[in-house]
Amino acid sequence: MAKRESNVDRVYEALRRMAADFAFKPDQRINESALSEVLGASRTPLREALNRLVAEGFLTFQNNRGFFCRPLTPGYIMDLYEARVAVECEATRLACTRAPDEDIAALADYLNRMEPEYESATAPEELLAMDESFHARLAQLCGNSELQRILNNLNGRIRYIRLIDLKRMRDRAGGKAPGDISAHRQIVKGIAARNTEAAVAAMRSHIEKRREEATEAVRIAFSQLYVPDE
Amino acid sequence: MAKRESNVDRVYEALRRMAADFAFKPDQRINESALSEVLGASRTPLREALNRLVAEGFLTFQNNRGFFCRPLTPGYIMDLYEARVAVECEATRLACTRAPDEDIAALADYLNRMEPEYESATAPEELLAMDESFHARLAQLCGNSELQRILNNLNGRIRYIRLIDLKRMRDRAGGKAPGDISAHRQIVKGIAARNTEAAVAAMRSHIEKRREEATEAVRIAFSQLYVPDE
DNA sequence: GAATTCGAAACTGAATACAGCTCTCAGGCC
DNA sequence: GGCCTGAGAGCTGTATTCAGTTTCGAATTC
Numbered sequence: 001m002a003k004r005e006s007n008v009d010r011v012y013e014a015l016r017r018m019a020a021d022f023a024f025k026p027d028q029r030i031n032e033s034a035l036s037e038v039l040g041a042s043r044t045p046l047r048e049a050l051n052r053l054v055a056e057g058f059l060t061f062q063n064n065r066g067f068f069c070r071p072l073t074p075g076y077i078m079d080l081y082e083a084r085v086a087v088e089c090e091a092t093r094l095a096c097t098r099a100p101d102e103d104i105a106a107l108a109d110y111l112n113r114m115e116p117e118y119e120s121a122t123a124p125e126e127l128l129a130m131d132e133s134f135h136a137r138l139a140q141l142c143g144n145s146e147l148q149r150i151l152n153n154l155n156g157r158i159r160y161i162r163l164i165d166l167k168r169m170r171d172r173a174g175g176k177a178p179g180d181i182s183a184h185r186q187i188v189k190g191i192a193a194r195n196t197e198a199a200v201a202a203m204r205s206h207i208e209k210r211r212e213e214a215t216e217a218v219r220i221a222f223s224q225l226y227v228p229d230e
Numbered sequence: 231m232a233k234r235e236s237n238v239d240r241v242y243e244a245l246r247r248m249a250a251d252f253a254f255k256p257d258q259r260i261n262e263s264a265l266s267e268v269l270g271a272s273r274t275p276l277r278e279a280l281n282r283l284v285a286e287g288f289l290t291f292q293n294n295r296g297f298f299c300r301p302l303t304p305g306y307i308m309d310l311y312e313a314r315v316a317v318e319c320e321a322t323r324l325a326c327t328r329a330p331d332e333d334i335a336a337l338a339d340y341l342n343r344m345e346p347e348y349e350s351a352t353a354p355e356e357l358l359a360m361d362e363s364f365h366a367r368l369a370q371l372c373g374n375s376e377l378q379r380i381l382n383n384l385n386g387r388i389r390y391i392r393l394i395d396l397k398r399m400r401d402r403a404g405g406k407a408p409g410d411i412s413a414h415r416q417i418v419k420g421i422a423a424r425n426t427e428a429a430v431a432a433m434r435s436h437i438e439k440r441r442e443e444a445t446e447a448v449r450i451a452f453s454q455l456y457v458p459d460e
Numbered sequence: 461g462a463a464t465t466c467g468a469a470a471c472t473g474a475a476t477a478c479a480g481c482t483c484t485c486a487g488g489c490c
Numbered sequence: 491g492g493c494c495t496g497a498g499a500g501c502t503g504t505a506t507t508c509a510g511t512t513t514c515g516a517a518t519t520c
Binding site for chain 3: 006007008041042043044045064065
């Protein structure tokens with residue numbers, strides 16, 4: 001019955017994606033029976049996966065009332081962006097201090113190789129994937145798996161809003177989403193020069209620029225989530 | 231059957247405490263049936279609680295092999311301390327920027343009121359509780375609930391080692407554990423003066439001072455955990 | 461004596477069953 | 491009309507059950 005890849009893991013992955021994409025509307029109550037049918041598993045593994053997601057902040061839980069989607073408010077999103085600043089700036093600082101030269105060079109290389117894709121990509125999903133990938137690699141540089149873990153969690157919860165933000169930028173710029181590759185370059189440059197203050201400042205301003213748009217992005221998110229269709 | 235206070239919550243709290251105190255030895259496999267009897271609940275709610283703790287990093291999980299206690303290594307503890315630096319320094323920075331004067335004053339007040347207790351306390355457990363309480367209050371000042379959440383999680387996982395560190399300091403100082411109250415005062419002073427750089431620097435050095443002893447503390451932890459009996 | 465294989469015991473994985481709580485809505489009351 | 495009430499349906503909480511996997515030791519072989 002139990003296979004190599006557990007049912008809970010499969011259910012968990014599916015649910016994490018659904019929660020990240022707000023397939024459940026903010027504050028929506030989650031019906032376990034219905035969901036277990038959709039996912040093709042019984043309530044027992046489903047509830048185990050739901051409990052993990054509660055611990056990760058994707059869902060909330062009320063006794064005898066069950067699981068709910070996390071709320072979506074500007075304040076919540078701002079908090080997530082600020083937490084990202086905390087984690088990524090410290091990761092940058094640590095990378096400046098102790099990342100091996102060759103790993104830094106590899107990251108710079110990665111940026112160079114990705115540039116064509118970055119410049120040609122139009123789909124916000126692609127851009128976001130590349131952006132997240134860069135930030136994840138940078139976090140790897142610092143060699144601290146806790147910071148990586150926290151960042152991964154924050155990114156999952158903020159992804160939906162970042163996607164909206166990218167779409168918004170694309171629409172404003174007239175069909176072309178602006179890659180942040182120059183900002184990324186500046187950060188890597190700072191790290192390569194072991195110039196901690198410069199690298200951290202670049203990272204901070206890079207993230208905070210997006211944070212300022214959180215309120216507007218949440219407004220758009222709501223209109224997308226609750227407009228009847230399309 | 232289901233009461234006001236759920237069984238899962240009760241089991242979860244008990245397990246969190248056990249995991250924090252390394253009632254399970256590092257890497258030890260956890261027997262669900264035995265544990266469910268000890269805790270007076272069936273395996274279903276137990277597993278739900280265990281899953282939460284996996285998501286929080288207190289335990290690990292392997293398919294078809296069950297739950298294990300998290301490992302305990304110097305590197306892991308250093309990572310936790312570094313993550314604390316990230317979170318608490320940013321919390322300090324935000325507090326400097328936007329905490330209301332009266333809240334800062336309240337924290338300073340709290341420090342004054344606690345001073346006698348701080349000076350007279352000898353039990354490391356008490357000292358640690360007061361120290362954690364101060365840091366939690368400071369994190370509240372920044373008004374970011376994500377940073378508070380992350381800090382709470384990190385503190386839970388690092389507590390055991392911090393306790394050992396305090397005991398070690400007490401033993402060295404000859405029966406009296408040194409309160410860090412002066413360091414705390416300096417941080418609050420920086421915040422009250424809205425001197426961001428000073429406050430953050432004070433916080434950073436306050437935490438990093440402890441981090442440097444992590445390796446030694448882990449060594450002691452191991453000897454305590456594996457010595458036959460006291 | 462060491463390595464290997466096989467089988468039983470112990471354990472985990474997941475479905476099911478049912479008890480108890482919550483929510484809804486019809487009906488009665490003010 | 492608005493508000494309370496209570497029964498019923500639906501949902502959650504948890505124990506139990508059994509299938510499938512891992513583990514461990516004894517018997518066997520080299």
